[in-house]
Amino acid sequence: MFDLPSLRLGRLFGIPLEVNLSWLIIFGLLSFSLAFGVFPGAVDGLSVAAYLGLAAVTALMFFVSIVLHELAHSLVARAGGVHVDRITLFMLGGVSQMDEEPHTAGREFVMAFAGPAMSFVLGIASFVLAAIAQFAGAPAYVVFPLSYLGSVNILVGIFNLLPGFPLDGGRVLRAILWGITHDLNRATLWAARTGQFIGWSMVALTVAGVAVGGAEAVPLIWFGLIGWFIASLAGQAYRQQIVKQQLSHVRVGSVMTPHPQTAPGDITLEQLAHDYFLGGRHSRYPVMFDGHVIGLITLPDVKAVPRERWPFVRVAEVTERDLQRMTVDSSASLDVTVDRLGSDRPGALLVVEAGRLIGIVTRADVIAASRRVPV
Numbered sequence: 001m002f003d004l005p006s007l008r009l010g011r012l013f014g015i016p017l018e019v020n021l022s023w024l025i026i027f028g029l030l031s032f033s034l035a036f037g038v039f040p041g042a043v044d045g046l047s048v049a050a051y052l053g054l055a056a057v058t059a060l061m062f063f064v065s066i067v068l069h070e071l072a073h074s075l076v077a078r079a080g081g082v083h084v085d086r087i088t089l090f091m092l093g094g095v096s097q098m099d100e101e102p103h104t105a106g107r108e109f110v111m112a113f114a115g116p117a118m119s120f121v122l123g124i125a126s127f128v129l130a131a132i133a134q135f136a137g138a139p140a141y142v143v144f145p146l147s148y149l150g151s152v153n154i155l156v157g158i159f160n161l162l163p164g165f166p167l168d169g170g171r172v173l174r175a176i177l178w179g180i181t182h183d184l185n186r187a188t189l190w191a192a193r194t195g196q197f198i199g200w201s202m203v204a205l206t207v208a209g210v211a212v213g214g215a216e217a218v219p220l221i222w223f224g225l226i227g228w229f230i231a232s233l234a235g236q237a238y239r240q241q242i243v244k245q246q247l248s249h250v251r252v253g254s255v256m257t258p259h260p261q262t263a264p265g266d267i268t269l270e271q272l273a274h275d276y277f278l279g280g281r282h283s284r285y286p287v288m289f290d291g292h293v294i295g296l297i298t299l300p301d302v303k304a305v306p307r308e309r310w311p312f313v314r315v316a317e318v319t320e321r322d323l324q325r326m327t328v329d330s331s332a333s334l335d336v337t338v339d340r341l342g343s344d345r346p347g348a349l350l351v352v353e354a355g356r357l358i359g360i361v362t363r364a365d366v367i368a369a370s371r372r373v374p375v
């Protein structure tokens with residue numbers, strides 16, 4: 001279900017915004033239930049087409065609110081030096097994808113709280129607008145959707161503050177426990193456990209509701225689905241944390257591939273494709289220039305250049321050069337490294353010792369190392 005492709009809509013403050021196609025399902029369901037279930041009871045005398053149009057606009061405004069909620073998390077994260085990959089809307093809400101955890105408890109607290117705070121602000125603003133509209137004598141089809149947006153935003157804020165990971169409230173709880181105990185691992189384990197409890201409780205409530213309420217309770221299924229999703233993410237976070245704890249005792253230098261084959265920066269992409277990607281067995285190469293490593297080149301980097309230009313473009317020109325993001329010290333522990341390898345790019349880190357390239361570590365190396373860890 002979540003393997004559906006995502007469409008990139010653009011950037012907000014430089015952060016890519018994507019919509020997963022699964023989102024269309026919830027957009028359709030919400031519009032449908034607003035048009036036929038909610039609005040006819042509150043706004044009189046519109047045509048079916050008008051109810052549908054009003055419902056679609058309201059549902060869209062709701063998802064804009066969700067994007068703003070995620071944007072609040074992302075901007076606070078970025079201000080704290082955490083790289084935000086993208087914001088994605090999908091069937092069960094929105095998510096800000098980051099490739100590392102916040103560095104301090106205080107920062108995590110502010111970052112986690114920023115989203116619900118934004119939802120509360122949006123909720124109150126919608127209620128104020130609804131009140132102004134009503135005072136000015138605006139019709140019900142303006143006032144009611146505004147107050148509806150007010151309620152759902154407040155609900156989103158409250159729901160997200162439930163104290164279980166991966167909900168925002170779980171992150172707030174983790175930040176508090178982290179601050180008190182100075183033990184991030186233990187704080188994460190606790191927050192993940194309460195997350196599992198909250199998620200499974202939602203599933204249980206849904207099952208009970210459907211058993212008692214029959215067809216009336218069918219909309220609850222979505223709530224149960226979110227519960228199941230929370231429980232599975234929390235369970236995953238719990239297991240990951242256990243593995244991470246073990247990996248904190250393993251050094252990058254002991255799992256890397258030493259003496260990696262490098263590619264010269266002054267050859268053309270044509271030569272690189274032919275001699276390295278076709279002839280070799282690796283999917284990425286550290287690039288050397290003037291005796292120094294300057295970055296990493298991958299097959300997608302090469303493919304991003306039109307085929308007919310390959311004989312004229314030098315490797316160094318398209319090499320990903322953000323060395324700070326791409327290198328790791330051989331003495332670093334694997335639990336830190338696993339976060340940095342989590343995002344799609346670069347998918348591998350250059351291992352350096354005293355500034356000299358001594359190896360390369362890929363996600364596959366870390367996964368292999370974590371498989372050796374007893375859970």
Ligand SMILES: [Zn+2]
Pocket residue numbers: 069070073115116160168
């Ligand atoms: Zn949030």
